């Protein structure tokens with residue numbers, strides 16, 4: 001599916017620095033955190049981004065993404081505005097060499113499968129190999145099992161997603177681009193992690209993305225997390 005792409009803005013600027021040249025947490029909006037969406041064609045990457053950006057789901061025939069595009073989105077994290085530049089990649093094999101070039105600059109990566117597609121789940125291991133080959137070593141990875149609303153066609157149990165995520169040491173949640181389930185939370189958790197990394201004092205305890213997701217789970221009765 002083809003989203004409408006925003007205009008590109010520059011990366012971090014001097015406005016994010018205090019008088020001593022240190023980075024101020026209150027200007028984190030000026031920092032651009034690049035996040036990339038990857039996974040097989042048809043798993044719902046574009047739909048999830050449209051749901052996050054515009055709060056809507058456009059049902060209908062599937063139109064595969066061609067190449068890559070991005071959307072800028074500002075997220076409020078603990079009173080600080082964090083700007084995410086979210087790159088939506090084409091899942092089709094023929095675009096792989098184009099999309100690999102974008103992995104290198106990504107600080108976070110959302111890796112999707114479709115809970116109604118065994119193939120998309122089985123391909124996650126291959127995606128992780130590619131990610132380790134092309135992305136930065138410290139890239140934040142989150143595994144998402146999308147289309148959780150389609151329970152009648154589910155072929156991948158939530159436990160299977162959880163166990164795969166545990167094996168690779170990455171956070172996991174099921175999402176639905178259709179109902180919006182966990183969509184904001186996925187991006188918020190990523191934004192929190194990236195903001196913490198950008199402004200954190202070395203002596204502060206590190207933000208734990210999995211603990212954050214768990215705590216949000218306790219607050220909500222609707223959601224499925226690892």
Ligand SMILES: Nc1nc2c(ncn2[C@@H]2O[C@H](COP(=O)(O)OP(=O)(O)OP(=O)(O)O)[C@@H](O)[C@H]2O)c(=O)[nH]1
Nearest residue numbers: 001041042043044045046047064065091147177178
């Ligand atoms: N029921 C349901 N359908 C979904 C969901 N997410 C996506 N879809 C549908 O799945 C199809 C593929 O969605 P896309 O968002 O275009 O998939 P994509 O991963 O961006 O595909 P590529 O652009 O080819 O990589 C579309 O028909 C969507 O309407 C979801 O959460 N629930």
